[in-house]
Amino acid sequence: MKIKLSxxxxxxxxxxxxxxxxxxxxxIFGRSGSGKTTLINLIAGLIPSSNGHLSxxxxxxxxxxxxxxxxxxxxxxxxxxxxxxxxxxxNVAANLQYGYLKKHDSDGSFFQQIxxxxxxxxxxHRYPSSLSGGEQQRVSIGRALLRKPKLLLMDEPLASLxxxxxxxxxxxxxxxxxxxxxxxxxxxHSLDEVLYLGDEMLLLEQGKLILQGDVEFVWNHPKxxxxxxxxxxxxxxxxxxxxxxxxxxxxxxxxGDEQILWVKKINQPLAAKVRLRIYARDISLxxxxxxxxxxxxxxxxxxxxxxxxxxxxxxxIKLALGSNMLWADITLWALEALQLRVEQQLYAQIxxxxxxxxxxxxx
Amino acid sequence: xxxxxxxxxxxxxxxxxxxxxxISLPLAIFTAWLLARRDxxxxxxxxxxxxxxxxxxxVVIGYLLLISFAPNGFIxxxxxxxxxxxxxxxxxxxxxxxxxxxxxxxxxxxKQSLEAVDxxxxxxxxxxxxxxxxxxxxxxxxxxxxGIISGVILAFARSLGEFGATITFVSNIPEITRTIPLAMYxxxxxxxxxxxxFRLCIISIGIALIALMxxxxxENNIQHKIRGANTK
Numbered sequence: 001m002k003i004k005l006s007x008x009x010x011x012x013x014x015x016x017x018x019x020x021x022x023x024x025x026x027x028i029f030g031r032s033g034s035g036k037t038t039l040i041n042l043i044a045g046l047i048p049s050s051n052g053h054l055s056x057x058x059x060x061x062x063x064x065x066x067x068x069x070x071x072x073x074x075x076x077x078x079x080x081x082x083x084x085x086x087x088x089x090x091n092v093a094a095n096l097q098y099g100y101l102k103k104h105d106s107d108g109s110f111f112q113q114i115x116x117x118x119x120x121x122x123x124x125h126r127y128p129s130s131l132s133g134g135e136q137q138r139v140s141i142g143r144a145l146l147r148k149p150k151l152l153l154m155d156e157p158l159a160s161l162x163x164x165x166x167x168x169x170x171x172x173x174x175x176x177x178x179x180x181x182x183x184x185x186x187x188x189h190s191l192d193e194v195l196y197l198g199d200e201m202l203l204l205e206q207g208k209l210i211l212q213g214d215v216e217f218v219w220n221h222p223k224x225x226x227x228x229x230x231x232x233x234x235x236x237x238x239x240x241x242x243x244x245x246x247x248x249x250x251x252x253x254x255x256g257d258e259q260i261l262w263v264k265k266i267n268q269p270l271a272a273k274v275r276l277r278i279y280a281r282d283i284s285l286x287x288x289x290x291x292x293x294x295x296x297x298x299x300x301x302x303x304x305x306x307x308x309x310x311x312x313x314x315x316x317i318k319l320a321l322g323s324n325m326l327w328a329d330i331t332l333w334a335l336e337a338l339q340l341r342v343e344q345q346l347y348a349q350i351x352x353x354x355x356x357x358x359x360x361x362x363x
Numbered sequence: 364x365x366x367x368x369x370x371x372x373x374x375x376x377x378x379x380x381x382x383x384x385x386i387s388l389p390l391a392i393f394t395a396w397l398l399a400r401r402d403x404x405x406x407x408x409x410x411x412x413x414x415x416x417x418x419x420x421x422v423v424i425g426y427l428l429l430i431s432f433a434p435n436g437f438i439x440x441x442x443x444x445x446x447x448x449x450x451x452x453x454x455x456x457x458x459x460x461x462x463x464x465x466x467x468x469x470x471x472x473x474k475q476s477l478e479a480v481d482x483x484x485x486x487x488x489x490x491x492x493x494x495x496x497x498x499x500x501x502x503x504x505x506x507x508x509x510g511i512i513s514g515v516i517l518a519f520a521r522s523l524g525e526f527g528a529t530i531t532f533v534s535n536i537p538e539i540t541r542t543i544p545l546a547m548y549x550x551x552x553x554x555x556x557x558x559x560x561f562r563l564c565i566i567s568i569g570i571a572l573i574a575l576m577x578x579x580x581x582e583n584n585i586q587h588k589i590r591g592a593n594t595k
Contacts, residue, residue, distance in 0.1 A: 072489045
């Protein structure tokens with residue numbers, strides 16, 4: 001997808017020039033007011049661009065030079081808003097059918113697939129006002145999908161929901177992309193959702209694109225540090241399930257280069273790829289390696305210090321572990337006592353119990 | 364129970380009021396939409412002009428209609444010449460006078476409900492492939508239906524009670540333009556007809572009550588539907 005757009009809206013200027021993958025989930029991340037929603041509204045055609053070019057696959061939606069501007073209702077784009085925006089005077093079935101074209105689904109199998117995927121069959125005859133927030137959002141996703149869009153835009157679809165509802169909905173979102181092979185552009189300011197869903201990531205600030213790439217690349221990039229507040233600084237790692245422990249509920253993850261990380265059991269087949277989040281506060285550093293019978297720590301890796309960032313009350317140490325990267329937070333006292341310096345080799349210890357079910361996602 | 368004279372007055376009044384509401388409704392919806400959704404150069408002027416019948420004495424409106432629809436008036440003359448139609452001194456004239464007097468009431472009610480419609484829902488409909496016309500008829504119109512109903516009832520009530528503009532424009536002709544208020548006026552003018560006047564007074568109250576209850580029931584029903592009644 002080619003995006004080269006600029007727009008001016010009361011005191012706010014947005015100017016983006018980039019290319020986005022036509023498959024997978026592309027996450028647009030940034031603070032509120034950074035222009036995330038503006039960008040996808042421009043893509044949908046809900047607000048007018050002042051200048052530029054927008055095309056998806058081989059379809060041109062907007063081109064200021066060629067005077068092309070396809071109106072919203074003719075762009076093959078689905079849009080899931082932050083609020084479900086269900087039509088209150090129509091029941092769930094009628095809401096779902098609003099954008100549904102029977103001629104594209106003569107045997108009704110797509111309709112069935114969607115209502116099964118999102119489990120909305122039991123809601124069909126109810127009215128939006130009687131649904132919970134999570135149910136409403138599921139219906140609104142179904143409604144957007146039934147139009148058979150070529151691209152799905154989602155504007156913080158989970159932001160208005162409470163934590164349990166978010167957890168309830170996340171797996172559905174993951175399935176959408178994988179089962180329906182539908183590319184998604186997903187706006188969020190939640191790192192949890194990035195970890196769970198993102199393939200590609202765009203980092204926006206004040207209407208400008210400041211970073212773009214794989215989620216791991218952007219997440220671990222120094223420009224991303226301000227978003228990861230000191231108490232939840234973390235690194236993202238790629239791993240694959242290597243073995244399940246025969247006796248304990250633990251899984252061994254291969255971080256590459258035969259480095260095995262033991263974590264709480266991950267119910268995935270061997271060799272399944274996962275993305276893992278390790279918090280900087282869960283890593284401690286030691287100069288000598290204790291044997292496994294002397295320490296409770298199961299995961300001890302030889303690492304190299306790449307960078308030391310001093311903060312007011314602590315130090316963030318960036319570590320290289322094979323091709324992966326880790327962050328460790330330690331006190332200034334420890335930093336001085338261990339006399340750490342860049343390029344020094346030492347051992348990083350990671351507690352196996354510190355990695356929870358919400359710290360990894362299938363990938 | 365009702366005398367033939369009373370039945371005539373009632374049916375004429377209903378005919379006039381219903382036609383007045385019927386012809387002005389589409390125009391009122393369009394005008395309300397213009398005022399609520401569009402910005403144009405002479406919008407304040409249109410708004411002021413529209414509210415004139417609300418503040419002008421009805422007799423002024425009746426007089427203006429009279430001179431413009433008279434056989435030599437600037438509307439009456441071409442109307443008679445090209446279509447051989449004359450509406451002065453006919454029930455159609457009474458309907459026109461009522462429609463004009465009641466128009467601002469109808470527009471105001473519809474405009475208010477249009478302004479209350481959540482534009483986000485219309486936006487959502489357009490992302491689902493609906494063009495502007497479909498959005499209007501499937502989303503906007505159902506959502507403003509309570510406003511339309513209250514506008515219609517208000518205008519209907521105003522039309523039933525129309526007196527000044529009607530008597531000035533189409534006069535008080537028995538069987539042709541003598542609606543309930545005009546008939547009552549005639550009885551009051553006639554010595555010894557107090558009883559007949561009183562009967563018409565009761566009939567007026569009855570019609571008003573029925574209309575109000577009907578609107579209450581209708582609005583309640585529709586509100587219920589829009590808010591999303593659950594069928595479970």
